[in-house]
Amino acid sequence: xxxxxxxxxxxxxxIFGEASILIGLIVLLGLVLQGKPLAxxxxxxxxxxxGFLIIGAGAGIIVSALLIFQPIWxxxxxxxxxxxxxxIGQVHFTERYGSSVTIAIAGGFALNxxxxxxxxxxxxYLTGHMMFWTTMIFAGVMxxxxxxxxxxxxxxxxxxxxxxxxxxxxxxxQPWVRKITGNDNVALGHTSASVALLGALxxxxxAANKIxxxxxxxxxxxxxxxxxxxxxxxxxxxLFFIGTFILQIKGTPKAAEILVQSGxxxxxxxxxKQSLMFTGGIAVVLLGVRMFIGEMVPAxxxxxxxxxxGAKPALDCPILFNFAPNAVVLGFVGAFVGSLLWLTxxxxxxxxxxxxxxxxxxxxAGTAGVFGNITGGYxxxxxxxxxxxxxxxxxxxxxxNYFISNTIxxxxxxxxxxxxxxxxxxxxxxxxxxxx
Amino acid sequence: xxILTVCGLGMGSSLILKMxxxxxxxxxxxxASVEHMDVSSAASANADLVITNAELVDNLRHLSCPVVIVxxxxxxxxxxxxxxxxxxxxxxx
Numbered sequence: 001x002x003x004x005x006x007x008x009x010x011x012x013x014x015i016f017g018e019a020s021i022l023i024g025l026i027v028l029l030g031l032v033l034q035g036k037p038l039a040x041x042x043x044x045x046x047x048x049x050x051g052f053l054i055i056g057a058g059a060g061i062i063v064s065a066l067l068i069f070q071p072i073w074x075x076x077x078x079x080x081x082x083x084x085x086x087x088i089g090q091v092h093f094t095e096r097y098g099s100s101v102t103i104a105i106a107g108g109f110a111l112n113x114x115x116x117x118x119x120x121x122x123x124x125y126l127t128g129h130m131m132f133w134t135t136m137i138f139a140g141v142m143x144x145x146x147x148x149x150x151x152x153x154x155x156x157x158x159x160x161x162x163x164x165x166x167x168x169x170x171x172x173x174q175p176w177v178r179k180i181t182g183n184d185n186v187a188l189g190h191t192s193a194s195v196a197l198l199g200a201l202x203x204x205x206x207a208a209n210k211i212x213x214x215x216x217x218x219x220x221x222x223x224x225x226x227x228x229x230x231x232x233x234x235x236x237x238x239l240f241f242i243g244t245f246i247l248q249i250k251g252t253p254k255a256a257e258i259l260v261q262s263g264x265x266x267x268x269x270x271x272x273k274q275s276l277m278f279t280g281g282i283a284v285v286l287l288g289v290r291m292f293i294g295e296m297v298p299a300x301x302x303x304x305x306x307x308x309x310g311a312k313p314a315l316d317c318p319i320l321f322n323f324a325p326n327a328v329v330l331g332f333v334g335a336f337v338g339s340l341l342w343l344t345x346x347x348x349x350x351x352x353x354x355x356x357x358x359x360x361x362x363x364x365a366g367t368a369g370v371f372g373n374i375t376g377g378y379x380x381x382x383x384x385x386x387x388x389x390x391x392x393x394x395x396x397x398x399x400x401n402y403f404i405s406n407t408i409x410x411x412x413x414x415x416x417x418x419x420x421x422x423x424x425x426x427x428x429x430x431x432x433x434x435x436x
Numbered sequence: 437x438x439i440l441t442v443c444g445l446g447m448g449s450s451l452i453l454k455m456x457x458x459x460x461x462x463x464x465x466x467x468a469s470v471e472h473m474d475v476s477s478a479a480s481a482n483a484d485l486v487i488t489n490a491e492l493v494d495n496l497r498h499l500s501c502p503v504v505i506v507x508x509x510x511x512x513x514x515x516x517x518x519x520x521x522x523x524x525x526x527x528x529x
Contacts, residue, residue: 315452
């Protein structure tokens, strides 16, 4: 008997306690279910685990750059702000709660299939990387609300929340998706749904004799905006440079202390390097996510299409971008201007340093722009972008300060986005209500 | 033969495109390894064919391999046409 308990403990520690191995097992199961050849099963499983481990490495790089970025801007506004040093942090959080997150992704997907099978909401959520981030951030919010939450409670609640969200979110925006795509074959499965809805609603302000964004000329030169690495690097460098310049003018003792960190290097060169380190960190995380999601989604798709025939796939937001490419750019422009405005205002009046995550801004504002364009033409697209920056900036402020402050604010700063911020208060309240 | 499917982040839509390209190729009995990728990485990648959308095609024109456009990632007809254009499928297949 004690041997049996020993085996059970070994499994608990080594498989359910180690998220990367658990991911590997889920990928393995998916590949076996698809009847893949052995070589594909082995390489797929290993890539799944490898991808998951790479994410942790990238998260470390991002935080090290943010630890330099934040003090600069905090000093610019002359206030004291949150610190990223006494939190659980992404790396430790994954070690402790990664298994719950992993099981909740698989369980939530199963619930999504069940609901699609039984209800009239026939949508199968297939945006794997968003499944990962949303579940991770919601787990961060829940552990933040109740630090004593048991692994079992966390896993069960997360599973139900994710399953419901992945089923209802595509259904909520489908009326507009039908208008955008002109058919009913495909749905939007993306956390920009809240700003997309707001964009479509507020776009109606300009409904009278609207001019579609596709009928106006948007400079071709804005093509580089489509490469998120470039935009992230440019924005961070710009913000680092402005911050450095202001510190040099201020010349306070604290400013001098920050500026001395660069040693012999010019602080501008040092700041440029940090901006690119931040961008590189994000690129590393995305590489990791791509590796393990790339193994998971085809498995989910295979299982889903077999179990729920006739369901619509809910896919990533760029599937809508081709229907109104100009609206995407206009949405981004509106959000970019909005982000800089909110960065200044929120910093000035609350001391919180808003990190305008360009990946979030681009994809969310782009989606909102397409929705805003449907109801309000190019003006609607611009406004939808501005609304996106407002939701993301204030959402990040409230989420990082109140809903995820002790767990993974480091991740929420760059991966937290519209729906996550909008739902965070609800998730926090539910956790306090239902767990013990 | 190596085919790349490319979108902005190389996460969601290029993966969907990859899955659909694979199923079109499978129907025709053509062997190929299909990978999905972000536009930054694809700009310096080696492949026999790159498939992307009209938005990103200008960022990849400099590649030495053919670059074809598919705008609707779940339309197997459009995917088949793009593969025909690249000379991978024979016409009327």
